Amino acid sequence: MATCEICGKTVDKTKKVKIEGVILEACNQCATYGEPVEEKEIPTSAAVRTRRVFSQKKPETKIKEEYVLVDDYPARVIKARQQMGLEQKDLAKMINEKQSVISKIESGSFQPDDAIIKKLEKALKISLRDRI
Ligand SMILES: [Zn+2]
Structure with a gap:
């Protein structure tokens, strides 16, 4: 009752x-x-259950360069350029830089930055970097 x-x-x-x-x-x-x-009872396990958080890797905007410019980069550039029968100005044109930049790189008075290193490597088919 x-x-x-x-x-x-x-x-x-x-x-x-x-x-x-x-x-x-x-x-x-x-x-x-x-x-x-x-x-109907709401199962507490469902209510309490924490959503599993997947640790998402942050997209790295720039991969850390693990390469370092070789010490003898001037010699490598000169050698490769001469082997290809190129003048400094030709190489400069190929990588869209001024001849003075090539001249300074070849004399060792200027350390090319990553962008220039990559262009030189591509144009001359050489490696100017060593793995750290
Ligand atoms: Zn009643």
């Missing part, structure tokens, strides 16, 4: 209903005035 919390009637069975936000045990008749309350 149960008591309807709305009308106070004693009935065989009450139903849980929600009326104005309050959950009440109601008889079948009163239950029609409220919303049926789902008695």
